[in-house]
Amino acid sequence: MKGFTYLAATDMAQALAASREGAFIAGGTNLLDLMKEGVARPRTLVDINPLPLSAIEETQHGGVLLGALARNAATAYHPLVRHRYPMLSAAILSGASPQIRNMATDGGNLLQRTRCYYFYDTGTPCNKRDPGSGCSAIGNLARQHSILGASSQCIATHPSDMCVALAALDAVVHVQSPTGARSIPFAEFHRLPGDRPEIDNTLHQGELITQIELPPSPQFVQHSAYLKIRERASYAFALVSVAAALHLDEGGRIVEARIAIGGVAHKPWRQTQAEALLQGKSPERAVFAEAGAALLAGAVPQGRGPGSNAFKIPMAQRAVVRALEMALAGQTSLLPGSSAKGQAA
Template sequence: MNSFTYTRVDDVSIAVREVASDKGAKFIAGGTNLVDLMKENVERPSRLIDITRLTLGEIEPGQDGGLRLGSLVTNTEVAYNEEIERRYPLLSKAILAGASAQLRNMATVGGNLMQRTRCCYFYDTATPCNKREPGTACSAMAGFNRSHAILGTSGHCIATHPSDMCVALAALDAVVHVTGPTGERTVALVDFHRLPGDSPEIDTNLRTDEIITAVDLPAKGFAEHYSYLKVRDRASYAFALVSVAVALEMDGDRITEARITLGSVAHKPWRDPKIEALLHGQNASRNNFERIAGALLQDAKGYGHNNFKIELAKIAIVRALSQAAFKEGHA
């Protein structure tokens, strides 16, 4: 691990000023991802700015009847909050599907959003990686890529985004609040993370001199018809091969609104509103679900070891839609 300096702040404006003054600085709260990356010599910050004393650790009423999650609220606090469980059970289920209880006790909302995309070659400093060192190569392309992306890839990177929480937040149309030297702004969750393109080293649209302060949940939580399905190699403490967050509004057997977000298939949570709209006004049936699954995966591309994920994702979409529509145990 490289040497670094350490600063603790207790005000958002000071945090912004400190990170803006040093291009090598990183914020640290729970540290569940950053510290691991530092141990592996993947991240080498010149300075750590401890933000755990900022007053961003509350869940409180948001705008227009929604809820606001402070960026320092822990994953455990979100998952077991009574209002979240009642109004946004999709989010609670997604968080509880991820990591271990110990990690959820430390991991924060903001830190979860800022997780680096997952790839064994990204963590292995002995191999070329465009995400770690732009312009080298993507070792996963011709390497062992069983867990890698099948959508939104580029010739520079096929890593996937690892978060369960963010998949649910994308389906719920959450909004991220950030603050920087020029003031505050908001970013829709679906636009917060980036596809790799020509710059896979940049995971999000958060600027280096900005800090996440909160995430807003809209009033509509889809508490009746929802499902979070996570397909993984073992039943606990494993990243998904494919995950699916589904949120539906139903009128009898007819779907009036549909949200479908895929996880672990792309560099960001994957959602396509145009394809979701094809379900609007349709009956909840296996035929319609299979048609939507095929449409969502029509541009999918495997790289050898991960070819199976295309068919797996289709099956998972159909199953998650069925669970949400017919309340077959909200997995």
């Protein structure tokens, strides 16, 4: 690990001023790993834990504000989140391990780097780590890699479970910089690789995430789900994950639907055109399959032979159907005790 300077910021102004030469650190569950592997080499670590950014509170309009320094575990188990956004609680609890969830912060979760094997291996070319060096994943072992939104420069995926649910919930990210504050719709926060795969998101230099806003979503409480498919039962990143929510009218027809997929692209993947196909329809498997096919339109497998991820395309299509069926049944996740029925608050 390269040497660095450590600063514990005592206020926002000090943190923002110091960030020009380094990186913010809170839980450190991803950044420290990157530093140990020589992937990240900040000259200064700006510890923002002393800042008052850990509150989870209700907004005037019935939404919820998540402080950027709120720990993932505290968020998942908070009554406002469990009762009003059970899909988000389930997504968080499906990620990492209890120990990591106790340390990791909500703001840090949004900023996770990819878990691509080649990105972490400094002995291999990687455009995300070293722009212009090439992408070692293309044409090689790519089981964990993208099938949507990739480019000739990068086929890595975003690893977060929490972010998939936030995408489905139309969250908003509030940030602060030395020049002022701004709000970023979640759909615009992460970006596809294009020809600049080293840039994961739309944050400007020196901007700090302060809060994540969840808009009121009472219509989805009874019928939302998070489904995660992985190679082992715990502490594994998703091959495919789906956050799904349905709003049904009194006759049982779909008024509105939300579907976001993880593990398939450089960012949580959501297409409102696919969701619109469900509006006014009866919630049936064939209708769900139509939406899944539309959401995966344009998917391209990566890798070759045993390293190919071609299996992800039908897997993702079936996962969309299964997640929508779970949402319809009020089964928020496959975790024990996950039913959302009767939790509206």
